[in-house]
Amino acid sequence: MAAVAVAATLSACTHMPGTGGADGNLPGAVRDGKALLESGQLDAALAELQKAPDDPDSLYYQGRVWAKKAESAPLPTPEPPPNPVPRGWQAPPPPEFKPEEIQAAQLYEKAIAARPASAAPHLALGQLLAPHAAHQYALAEDAARHKKPAAPAPPLPIDAGVDRVIREYQAAMQADPTSPAPVEEIIRFGRRVGRLDAAEAGFKEMVRRKKERETAEPLARYGDFLAEEKKD
Incomplete structure (x- = not known):
């Protein structure tokens, strides 16, 4: 299930907007690299984007290339067991991250450092890390439910x-007060990991943003959340 969630999240990242606005505002190498990424030519996209190695948009799109590569990349091969196997030896858990995911996260972090007020890398980083955070949360919950210590990792x-x-979703919401994506993500993630405070903050932001549209849908969803999750 965790692998499916990771793949779905990484796939969602390919549909996010860039960090610098319209494509016409992007440097030529970044614009060409973005087009290659969107056509699925990942290695060619990476080569083109690396012609502008320090550009914030280039860093963001390089992160997306590596996130896309991670979708089909295998997990690292675990270390072989010792020989002879000691009594009571347990195989270590599989690695949480693929190397490609680590590369993507580091590039998103560089893009954020270069342009902190840009929403897209904050959102992409949150989406990349969310399945792993949820997995770690589930492991801790399972250990607590069975009253056993979590397996060492x-x-x-x-x-x-x-x-x-x-924090990444909050930063994305603050940086882009019009996009529904970070609002939906923080609601979904907050409910998934028992952080109802974060989910409720997302619902409140959704209601605030959609007041001008005179639609009852956000209020209805918020009401359902209060009734089902918070029992308010």
Whole structure:
């Protein structure tokens, strides 16, 4: 299930807007690299984007290339068991991240550092990390439910905690007050990991944004959330 969620999230990232507005405002190499990415020519896209290595838009689109590569990449091969196998030895859990996902996350982080007020890399990073944060949350919940310690695992190469994901979605909402994507994502993620405060904040933002449209749909969804989740 975790693998399916990761693939779905990475696929969603391919439909996000860029960081710098219209394509005409992008440097030529970035514009060409974006077009190659959207046509599925990932290696050619990466080569073109790397002609503008420090451009914030280039960094963002390079991250998307690596996120797309991660969809079909296998997990790293686990270390073989020791020989002889010690008594009580347990195989370590499989790696949480693929190398391609780590590369994508690092590029999104660089894009954010270069242009902190850009919504797209915050949103993309949140979407990339959300399945991993949810997986870690599920492991902790399972251990607590069965009153057993969580299986030891090596430290993650990236901060993929629940709070980190929520912060990225919040930053994306603040940077782009018109896009529904980060609002929907924080609602979905908050409900998935038991952070009803974050989900409720997303619903409130949805209602605030859609007041001018005079539609009852956001209020109806918020009411359902309060009735089903918060029992208010």
